[in-house]
Amino acid sequence: MRSPPTTIAASLPEVGDAVPTWPAMLDTLLFRAGFNTSVVVAGTTLLGLAAGVVGLLALLRKRSLMADALGHATLPGIAIVFLAASALGASGRSMPLLLAGAAASGIAGMLAVQAILRFTRLREDAAIAIVLSVSFAIGVVLLSIVQATAPAGAAGIHHLIYGQTAAMRAADAIAMGAIAALSLLAARLFLKEFALVAFDEPFARSEGWPIGVVDLAMMSLVVVVTVVGLQAVGLILVVAMLIIPAAAARFWTERLSTLLWLSAGFGAAGGYLGAVVSALLPRKPAGAVIVLVAGSIFAASMLLAPSRGLLAAAARRGRLRLRIAAEHVLESAFEAWRRDRRSPIVDAAALAEIARERGWTAWMRIAVRAWLRAAGFATRDAAGIKLTAKGLVRGAAVSRNHRLWEQYLVSHADLAPSHVDWSVDQVEHVLSPELVASLEGQLRERGIEVPRLQLRPGEPA
């Protein structure tokens, strides 16, 4: 079962061992580095585009790993076609025949997943894992027969497992363009129908939509892209081209049409840059480079996307923490000022006390002070910080909010007073004016004065 590792060396024509020069890089990027390289770059770009579009549909339907099962399930078909063709005396290396076999057994694998879901009580993950492993195992067994009977042919089949981008011809690139156009067109035309089925299947069913037809159309596109991708990047990495661009695009937007273009764009960018890089660097298999480029796009998206990205989320959390912390300071400064009517200064000792109570780190203390000054709530003072009029107003609002929520929770939510803490929500945003007025009355009865909402700067509360 050994084959020399060079069978997966799918590197493009070597341009030398040195780091590529800028002109060489530019030439490759602009399709000027010779016909063959240009064909490969164009072909993988189009393949990436098609995979991005189709992969997005699969992602929305939560069928991403169906592509994985499908990719693995193509192997038995390839091996059977090869063995049958050899037995009949024909050449087993005819690419159209092998790809037809791949498509047929890929479809059979998909139907097997459906049958398992329909007739047994196994779930989708198990069904996919079963079909994937058993059909690939059938392929491996058949392949070992190929290896024994026709060792030369086995190498050809290996190209379909690991891909051989460099072998792409102009006709292949044109076929990839046609498939890219077809999938983009189908996705654009039927995006609405597809979204309905993907997001609310029961509703679509009750409205009489042909869910089976929509699913069938989607999975047919997945089959086509997988089979075409086999040649270029191989059956394992074609799955990556289907999944990664779509998952990356999902970080950036909630709009379906934008999502479609982004996913297509990420796929195309992965194919384009990956092919260029592997053309420039010797001994870099294009399939793997394409997937890694797509993976970098995914990582960048996950980090940098504006609302769902990790950095944005961290910044949001940090801002919220800072705001809450600053409001603690403002509230306690306001309360102190209301008690003794001296100038509203939070001295270092008071700040340290709040920090200790709230468990702030030293960094947090610095950040809170900076935040208070930057927001115009406080100014620097010899003893610590001094609240501005704006800061006092805000402190009053926070204090009022705190008191009212406390009273609400005591009187309306059956909580023990000792368990009550304030919430960040403005009480007026949540409760009706009548209820707020009644809460104010209740607080007054308990002898607690609530700051008024419209507190003018400088005016005593």
Added chain:
Amino acid sequence: MMRLELALDLFPLAAATLAAATCGLLGNFLLLRRMSLMGDAISHSVLPGLVVAFLVTGTRSPLAMFAGAAIAGLATVLLIEAIRRHGRVEPGAAMGVVFSLFFALGVLLIERASARQVDLDPDCVLHGQLETLVWYGAPKEWSEILAWDTLAAAPATLWTLVGVGMASALFVAILFKELRLAAFDPALATAQGFSAGLLHAMLMGFVAAATVASFEAVGSILVVAMLVCPAATARMLTDRLSSQVWMSVAIAIASAWLGYLAATAVPAAFGLDSVNAAGSIAVVSGLLLAVAAMAGPEHGVVVRVLRRRRFARSIACEDLLAALYRAREAGRDEVDLAAASALLAPARATDAIRRAEQRGWIARRADRLTLTDAGIVESASLVRRHRLWETYLVEEAGLAPDHVHDTAEKLEHAPIDIDLDAATDPQGKRIPRGE
């Protein structure tokens, strides 16, 4: 004819058995948690770990390989979890992203390794190379294999498998109750004082270890199959988790033996070359699953089809009896055969009439059907059920009297033991007395 050669077959068979049993055991809990594809993800992801371990140490020693693969496997599990949770990516997609990226990285790194003229082959990661576990210096006789110095010559892969297998068995044996609870109701498990999350992490750790220990001997494709097929097969056969676990291990071992024989001894008996053993074992496990899915005692397709057909037949027969009873109420003691058949589904009519005749419920004279005494009792209780259901639907469920007949037509086949104390149904028809 079929003989196993000690030197050639013992270690591969032992490795396959151990790997299959370990993966089959752990697979039960992956199946429960709907994470069967985790094995697939981990086994693709170990590739870069192996290559890096090789590039760093410069050897293909089992220890370095195991360490590299284990780190890669663990990184996969953690990354998938991180992307799923922090990136809010759908679990399937998160898995797909991580393992395909790792695999691509591995393929790229292999190019570097092969640039150094080293034979590091992704094929053996995918397909396994059971057959290469030849035992040089094997004893001539099976009886000698338990001697210490012969065992000491066993390859490290085998000992790793023994260790991981025993650790997994202990893990499941000791924490079985906790694993079961955590799989079915993680919130309750956490409330009861042991962290479902920690248990899950431990399970993932064992899956990663089993995958890594197994793939070198048997290839990742067999690992993926063994993590799902035996457990799924056992799931077809039983509803109890404890019996499912036992069965899955037995099925995994049976697959290993049958598959190995099918790959080596069977072709040899016909003078053919042997085929890939790991693949053949996975195929056998798939076949066993197919058989269990078809012929399982409670949930098998065959049993369910038979049950449904039996039910449909008894319903057709009951419909016939009820129709004859109603005709009798209307004063027609005999009903034309053609008219009775027309009431039933065409495919079922003949069968229903024959069945009713066999049970002595109807008598057939020429082309006329009559209820026998036994048939009158039987059909009276049927019609009673129908009319009781109608009464129930009107009085208790608040349906309009003219809307209940079709529903009652279906419900009449189900027993009703509510004491409604009504003499007539909503349409004013008399409700027959029971028995």
